[in-house]
Amino acid sequence: xxxxxxxxxxxxxxxGENATMNCSYKTSINNLQWYRQNSGRGLVHLIxxxxxxxxxxxxxxxxxxxxxxxxSSLLITASRAxxxxxxxxxxxxxxxxxxxxxxxxxxxxxx
Amino acid sequence: DTAVSQTPKYLVTQMGNDKSxxxxxxxxxxxxxxxxxxxxxxxxxxxxxxxxxLIINETVPxxxxxxxxxxxxxxxxxxxxxxxxxxxxxxxxxxRFRMNSNxxxxxxxxxxRLTVL
Numbered sequence: 248x249x250x251x252x253x254x255x256x257x258x259x260x261x262x263g264e265n266a267t268m269n270c271s272y273k274t275s276i277n278n279l280q281w282y283r284q285n286s287g288r289g290l291v292h293l294i295x296x297x298x299x300x301x302x303x304x305x306x307x308x309x310x311x312x313x314x315x316x317x318x319s320s321l322l323i324t325a326s327r328a329x330x331x332x333x334x335x336x337x338x339x340x341x342x343x344x345x346x347x348x349x350x351x352x353x354x355x356x357x358x
Numbered sequence: 359d360t361a362v363s364q365t366p367k368y369l370v371t372q373m374g375n376d377k378s379x380x381x382x383x384x385x386x387x388x389x390x391x392x393x394x395x396x397x398x399x400x401x402x403x404x405x406x407x408x409x410x411x412l413i414i415n416e417t418v419p420x421x422x423x424x425x426x427x428x429x430x431x432x433x434x435x436x437x438x439x440x441x442x443x444x445x446x447x448x449x450x451x452x453x454r455f456r457m458n459s460n461x462x463x464x465x466x467x468x469x470x471r472l473t474v475l
Contacts, residue, residue, distance in 0.1 A: 280463060280464075282464075282466075284399075287469075288468060288469070289362075289448060289466035289467050289468045289469055290401075290448070290450075290464070290466040291466070292463040292464060292465070295462070295463055333399060335401065337464075344406070344413060344414060345391075345403050345406060345414050346403070346464060347403070348393075348400075348401040348402075350398070350399065350400055351399050351401075
């Protein structure tokens, strides 16, 4: 079964608004990562947050991790049409060696 | 320079045929992966190799056989193709692997879309 579950499944916003996507997982983790996938393309790594970190920033991206709730959120601020893509969270279990991906959130940013 | 390249990008074939997908990475990474993405966008790991050694073999039919001639290449051969094999297959690589340690970020290829008729 999938380790990570994203919420919402789909999100449609206007350019300039913020987009928040959530990810829940089931078992203890080493790290959690977020990836973006544009239509018909491969996945691109956005950010990695380790289990002992609570928040991380990268440009317009802000990721939080709550290991007590086994959840993470990805915030994209001041969204742009180019942010339209699918976003996936992926978790590495505490025993390492592989990433397990969630089902993804489809984000559409309307200009 | 493409970091992780896969060929072919599209593959259309009949049931029962055998096909191969090739993957090469020029990042100097030790670990390579095959992932399968189905029509609902679920991405599931199939295999992982570290320095030519198989380290992950998820529950995949033995019709699927990965081969790593060297640490920069990981190929996927599929025998007796079935309708359910239709999917996008992604190759990926990462910098380091040690048991009980962080995998680090994955670098993905552009995917190979397989359609079985």
